[in-house]
Amino acid sequence: MVIDTVRCVGCMDCVVACKTENNVPEGFNRDWIAYDVQGEFPTLQMEIRSERCNHCDAPPCVYCCPTGASHVHDVGGVVLVDYDKCIGCKACVASCPYGARFINPEGYAEKCTFCIHRVEEGLDPACVSVCPTHCMHFGDLDDPNSEVSTLLASRRHHTLMPEAGTKPRIFYLT
């Protein structure tokens, strides 16, 4: 996933869409907006980011899961939780440097699934499909001709906390 922080206005439509698409329980959200403000008034820089699970290539949540509930899905390497196997031990919640997970009131770990149920039908994740600023792009990072690859090849970008060594797969255009 590639997110253009230049276009994003932080309206939270992505958060709301995730909530209705996935019936996320009241009081919790799988994605959120971060405002990164640098400088002193009035000389300020602000980066607005729609954040969620980074579906890392080196996912600590999968490594630490004692039951195998947290796993890397066959399709697209998406990091998922098998709710039936999850015992709600919170090891994954503690291991995630992005704070992307929470324990559902029914007792299992929950987080962004990249809307795999939509992706497998050829649709974009809900957050991407609703964004009124068209700041979010979803696609195959391994295909050099995909929109996401083209954007990364042509624009400056960064990931979140690369120093954590998790190899995140959400890229922010600046």
Place this chain on the structure above:
Amino acid sequence: MSSFTRRKFLKISAATVTVASGAAVLSKHSVTPAQAAKRPATGVQRIPTTCDICFWKCGAIASVRDGVLWKIEGNPDDPLSRGRLCPRGTGGVGAHFDPDRLRRPLIRRSDRGRDAWHEVSWDEAFAYIAKKMHAIKAAHGPEAVALFSHGIGGNFLKHTLKAFGTPNMAAPSFAQCRGPRDTGFRLTFGEDIGSPERTDIKNAQCLVLIGSHLGENMHNSQVQEFADAVGNGATVIVADPRFSIAAGKAKHYLPIKPGTDLALLLAWMHVLVQEGLYDKEYVAKHGFGFEQFAARLATFTPEWAYPETGIAPDVIRATAREMARHKPATLVHPGRHATWYGDDAQRSRAIALLNALLGSWGSKGGFYTPASMDVPAYPYPAYPKPARPKVDNPDHRYPFAHETITTGIREATITGKPYPVKGWFVYATNLLQALPNEQETIKAIQNLDLLVVIDVVPSEIAGWADVVLPESVYLERHDDLNVELFREPFVALRQPVVEPPGEQKPNWWMAKRLAETLGLGHFYPWKDIEEYFAHRLTAAGLRYEELKAKGILRGAAAPIYAADGVPLTFETPSGKIEFYSPQLEQAGFDPVPVYRKHEEPPPGAFRLLFGRSPVHTFSRTQTNRVLADMMDENEIWVNADVARRLELKSGEYVRLRNQDNVLSNRIKVKATQRIRPDCVYMVHGFGHTAKGLRHTYLKGASDSQLVTRYATDPLMGGTGMNVNFVTLEPEATRV
């Protein structure tokens, strides 16, 4: 407060509140409710409709899964949403499921000493209202009944009340919002900006925003176009006391002192004229009174503006030159909520004049000429002619008010002059938060013989009503056809997606039944609203069945720019763009805008500014649980250095005390670099005091409660509300 006998807020008994998940039943378009109860539909139905979380009316497609409302997305055929809703529209499902909703008609019984709300049948409610209306008419004439409404849902109530014989109907969107802007542009170009605004943001090469909340105020089409403009590399210039979302995208951020925008505008125009950077050909062809205008600008130099605005002369010059470099594709956005300081129509006129100098009116990247479809009105009988003119603006005290002034009706209700107003209908506007100085609103209410409030939730204004009529939310009802004036002509339909969870009814049904109860049934020759739609659409050569299936019918696109052949005509007295305005001069006002200083906050106090969040609309969405999960209380933005000096940290609660000693509810501090030290800022719509709004009761603070002072615009009666000053009192030390 105890002196006000009507201060009885709604109490909804627990028995009338059903749980959300059990509330939704099937769409009308598949099976009847009775069938639905027996046999829930399976699978997903997608039904086109239009959103009503705000008044933008985006085309939407609602998905109903197994008979229960699931999600709402944009309709790709819709020019407004372009297939993508804003967060409020996406979160509209929460309006249907809101457990705090009104469910049955309520009447306050005469024993006002106690909180005596009785649930009644619709027939009882209408009989009660009609009896009171007849009594008011007999004693004071039909003009003594007034309507306050907001949005397209008020259309049928207006029809009923016009049939009853009153001309008094107003929306806060004029005198509390965009009125000064439209007056300023009318005086200059002879036309309004309109809603949706005719701003060609997406094609602007230079976009100038003054105190704009674009991106925070989620007027969908505008925000989408703003992202397009930013993505296209447009130069953005933002003047704002607060480092807004838009400021974060700006090449030039001008941290202007609140209340001095007009000085900046005059200085910009001075530079354009003095340096000969304006569009000379355009001005020569279309302008009237340019020489007099230019002469009056002579003293408004950037050096003069500097101490007023705090913006350095070289920055004023550089930004003026930047605007000129991109002309005519430079759009100085006229804004929307423009009621700030009481000289707002003149400030808006200055914005219009700056655009005129840049030749942007009629140009690509400036202001386009919108189009609409020709859908004839329903051929109703002629309304009775009111015996007296509108009550809001006696003797044309505000000569350039071209719509009805809400606060004028309120004043007449208090004073009985020019004639008494004894009945109010309030539709879909929470007047206690929408009008400044709530004590004046309460004083007016005390003079009424009848207050009818039509709402979806037990809002503050509903708590003051004699009769409360529960409306179905937009996902459960039809509303009038939306024949929009926009980039291209289209007509859109709002239609029910699910059944209401209680006895709520659509406004058209209420308006029709009320008319019938009043003996005015002949004003509703149609059986139901679908017959009304079919009649109007057939007259326009369109098919209702097709609109029902698609939600949107688009007309042929026509040119929208002068360069493509749209004639530039101006409905001003001179037939030209009035740089110098004889009609203002004749009425005793400045023919060219003049800057005058506004009162500044006393030492230790801050100017109170307020604005919008992208996830809430006014004070009406705070109980929507989906949107409440995005933001469930507001914060008071305080400059980080000021907060340090006051020993306040983010997340701590304070109360605000204004100049009239009004103390707010508690509100969290947001200590931030993103605001000047001389003002504080909060999002409007929180701090609800109606107990029936269980989820949001006393969460955050209400700016409206603190807006006890307002500066009335002498041109058009708008109420400037950024003239209140507050001090901060830490919650812990409050006595």
